[in-house]
Amino acid sequence: xxxxxxxxxxxxxxxxxxxxxxxxxxxxxxxxxxxxxxxxxxxxxxxxxxxxxxxxxxxxxxxxxxxxxxxxxxxxxxxxxxxxxxxxxxxxxxxxxxxxxxxxxxxxxxxxxxxxxxxxxxxxxxxxxxxxxxxxxxxxxxxxxxxxxxxxxxxxxxxxxxxxxxxxxxxxxxxxxxxxxxxxxxxxxxxxxxxxxxxxxxxxxxxxxxxxxxxxxxxxxxxxxxxxxxxxxxxxxxxxxxxxxxxxxxxxxxxxxxxxxxxxxxxxxxxxxxxx
Amino acid sequence: xxxxxxxxxxxxxxxxxxxxxxxxxxxxxxxxxxxxxxxxxxxxxxxxxxxxxxxxxxxxxxxxxxxxxxxxxxxxxxxxxxxxxxxxxxxxxxxxxxxxxxxxxxxxxxxxxxxxxxxxxxxxxxxxxxxxxxxxxxxxxxxxxxxxxxxxxxxxxxxxxxxxxxxxxxxxxxxxxxxxxxxxxxxxxxxxxxxxxxxxxxxxxxxxxxxxxxxxxxxxxxxxxxxxxxxxxxxxxxxxxxxxxxxxxxxxxxxxxxxxxxxxxxxxxxxxxxxx
Numbered sequence: 001x002x003x004x005x006x007x008x009x010x011x012x013x014x015x016x017x018x019x020x021x022x023x024x025x026x027x028x029x030x031x032x033x034x035x036x037x038x039x040x041x042x043x044x045x046x047x048x049x050x051x052x053x054x055x056x057x058x059x060x061x062x063x064x065x066x067x068x069x070x071x072x073x074x075x076x077x078x079x080x081x082x083x084x085x086x087x088x089x090x091x092x093x094x095x096x097x098x099x100x101x102x103x104x105x106x107x108x109x110x111x112x113x114x115x116x117x118x119x120x121x122x123x124x125x126x127x128x129x130x131x132x133x134x135x136x137x138x139x140x141x142x143x144x145x146x147x148x149x150x151x152x153x154x155x156x157x158x159x160x161x162x163x164x165x166x167x168x169x170x171x172x173x174x175x176x177x178x179x180x181x182x183x184x185x186x187x188x189x190x191x192x193x194x195x196x197x198x199x200x201x202x203x204x205x206x207x208x209x210x211x212x213x214x215x216x217x218x219x220x221x222x223x224x225x226x227x228x229x230x231x232x233x234x235x236x237x238x239x240x241x242x243x244x245x246x247x248x249x250x251x252x253x254x255x256x257x258x259x260x261x262x263x264x265x266x267x268x269x270x271x272x273x274x275x276x
Numbered sequence: 277x278x279x280x281x282x283x284x285x286x287x288x289x290x291x292x293x294x295x296x297x298x299x300x301x302x303x304x305x306x307x308x309x310x311x312x313x314x315x316x317x318x319x320x321x322x323x324x325x326x327x328x329x330x331x332x333x334x335x336x337x338x339x340x341x342x343x344x345x346x347x348x349x350x351x352x353x354x355x356x357x358x359x360x361x362x363x364x365x366x367x368x369x370x371x372x373x374x375x376x377x378x379x380x381x382x383x384x385x386x387x388x389x390x391x392x393x394x395x396x397x398x399x400x401x402x403x404x405x406x407x408x409x410x411x412x413x414x415x416x417x418x419x420x421x422x423x424x425x426x427x428x429x430x431x432x433x434x435x436x437x438x439x440x441x442x443x444x445x446x447x448x449x450x451x452x453x454x455x456x457x458x459x460x461x462x463x464x465x466x467x468x469x470x471x472x473x474x475x476x477x478x479x480x481x482x483x484x485x486x487x488x489x490x491x492x493x494x495x496x497x498x499x500x501x502x503x504x505x506x507x508x509x510x511x512x513x514x515x516x517x518x519x520x521x522x523x524x525x526x527x528x529x530x531x532x533x534x535x536x537x538x539x540x541x542x543x544x545x546x547x548x549x550x551x552x
Contacts, residue, residue: 004292013289014297016280016381021290021360023422024300030368055423056430082368084297087426092306092358092385094422094429094453105292109368133409133473134445137427145421146299146370147331150363151413153370154332169410177370197409 003108005068017089018103024144025096026086026103027051032111032240033073033081039271040239041066043202048085051141056096057087060104068106078111080240084144114241119264122247122256123162125236127225128152128177131169134196142199149177163236165249168197173223176236179244180204184233184259188217203237203267210266216259233257242267279384281344293365294379300420301372302362302379303327308387308516309349309357315547316515317342319478324361327417332372333363336380344382354387356516360420390517395540398523398532399438401452401510403501404428408442408450410472418475425453439512441525444473449499452512455520456480460509460535464493479513479543486542492535509533518543 002010019025029048032039045062052059069081084105090097130152138145152164163176173192175181180201183190189211194200211218228234234246234254243264245256278286295301305324308315321338328335345357360381366373406428414421428440439452449468451457456477459466465487470476487494504510510522510530519540521532 006292012292014292016282016288016290016383018297019426021294021296021362022304022420023426024420025423025426028298055427080368086297092356094425096426096430107292130413131411133411133414135407135409135424137406138409138423143423144298144300145423147301147414147419147421148411149370150295150299150301150372151331154372 003072005072005106007104008064008068014103014105015089017091018086019088019090020084020086020103020144023094024146025055026057026084026144027055028085028142028144029083030239031069031081031083032078033069033076034078036070036073036076037274038066038069038073038081040202040206043205044239047142047200047202048083051143052085054137054141055087055143057085057102058100060085060102065104065106068104072106072108076108080109080111082107082109086144112240118162118244119242120256122245122254123236124160125176125234125246125249126156126161126164127250128155128164128166130155130166132166132174132197134168136196139197140194140200153177162244167225171225173225173228174198175201179236179238179241182207182235182237183223183227183231184257185227185231187232187259188219189259189263190219190221190223190227192223193220201237202239203242206267206270207237207243207263210263210270214266216262228252233260235260235263279348281348281382283380284340284344290379290381291365293367294362295364295366296360296362296379296420299370300422301331302333302360302420303331304361304418304420305359306515307345307357307359308354309345309352310354312346312349312352314342314345314349314357316478316482319481320515323418323476323478324359327419328361330413330417331363331419333361333378334376336361336378341380341382344380348382348384352384356385356387358383358385362420388516394438394520395518396532398521398530399512400436401512401522401525402432402437402440403526404431404440404442404453406431406442407445408473410444412472415473416470416476429453438520443501447501449501449504450474451477455512455514455517458483458511458513459499459503459507460533461503461507463508463535464495465535465539466495466497466499466503468499469496477513478515479518482543482546483513483519483539486539486546490542492538504528509536511536511539
């Protein structure tokens with residue numbers, strides 16, 4: 001069984017001329033695949049396409065990608081499939097080549113064995129020192145320029161701290177190194193708006209839809225870091241973890257509260273119904 | 277003759293697990309090599325080391341790198357050698373692996389056949405719409421997260437426009453997509469300070485040193501884009517082009533002036549003396 005497909009073919013190496021290597025000139029998706037079925041598939045592929053449009057990279061065929069994900073995950077009860085789409089090979093220099101032949105990588109990884117307690121009792125967060133630069137042209141999409149996240153994740157070794165929250169240069173909460181951030185403040189579900197930096201997560205989008213459908217008060221807006229101290233509940237989300245409540249961030253303590261619990265239940269129902 | 281060395285060995289492909297591909301987790305240098313001699317070698321290797329220190333990547337051995345550059349360029353009168361140093365292979369996730377084995381790429385490219393008139397009559401610039409995000413942790417070094425430059429260079433196809441100037445989100449001049457920027461304003465040589473974004477070019481550093489040695493009035497400071505209209509002279513610099521005067525930027529016209537000419541001569545002397 002192969003665990004890497006490069007433009008549909010088994011392989012382990014790519015050309016050193018690939019622009020993903022030189023410039024991070026591409027996009028990625030990290031997908032939970034359960035019994036061969038990729039969760040949140042439509043949202044993943046939509047974000048990948050939005051990213052390709054933003055960067056001017058030809059869109060990968062979604063049927064082909066779906067087949068390759070199925071092929072690589074076919075013998076696994078649960079695995080992670082990462083897709084990378086780059087602008088492909090080019091010469092020296094930033095200017096994209098006149099004819100672009102994107103590189104399509106589909107890679108399988110083991111599903112991480114996260115302790116179940118993270119979803120029930122919650123996790124500890126930290127606030128990272130590494131700031132996020134703001135650039136509306138790159139905000140929201142899941143591009144390959146991820147040094148800020150690498151530096152932020154390098155800030156701590158303490159295994160008790162599970163995730164780090166990143167701020168923009170003006171001290172707004174943006175997202176976690178690998179997750180989106182939600183706060184419940186005065187009963188309102190709040191999440192940072194991401195028009196200047198951050199990644200628009202597929203679970204974040206699902207939770208926004210669920211909150212709107214269920215009449216849960218929702219606010220998508222810039223949120224200053226000091227608002228953490230005013231939150232009744234805090235949680236993080238991504239496509240592999242779903243929702244993890246936050247029980248601690250530095251000196252602040254949070255309880256696993258009713259809004260978080262309700263959204264966990266709604267998300268589970270959505271996943272079970274196959275709507276995700 | 278090989279034109280690519282991967283960790284010292286001839287090759288054309290690297291592992292898809294390399295973190296340069298996934299996150300742009302590394303650094304690069306683009307070096308003019310003339311008759312086997314890499315110009316500005318000490319400045320290139322110093323910047324590469326500064327970048328490695330900033331990102332927490334083990335420093336490549338400078339003697340080994342110098343040998344590999346010599347080896348790959350040995351039969352060429354003039355060529356470009358690009359070095360990439362990445363954090364090497366890793367698993368999924370931003371966290372750097374506990375044991376890092378950097379990847380070292382040394383690649384040869386033809387020396388570009390720029391028209392000589394660019395250095396004598398000057399070039400046309402544009403001001404790009406793509407802004408530069410600000411992040412002091414990434415400023416100055418030549419890291420592999422270059423989507424901003426790719427997007428900026430994608431903005432125009434007009435072959436008469438040779439370079440694009442990029443601004444930060446507050447409207448300060450920062451640098452060109454592939455060069456640094458200098459203005460002469462009221463007889464003072466001015467260049468943007470680069471503590472929040474931009475790349476500290478090796479020729480920029482050389483010119484700063486030359487100006488100080490020669491008593492040329494120098495100002496390194498934030499410069500608003502409107503100051504372009506007040507400049508008597510404008511030029512751009514990098515390791516391959518040296519200095520190109522700017523004769524036009526949008527509606528603005530500039531002459532190739534005495535400060536630019538003097539610095540071109542000083543730079544040529546420095547290169548001839550082998551001090552670069």
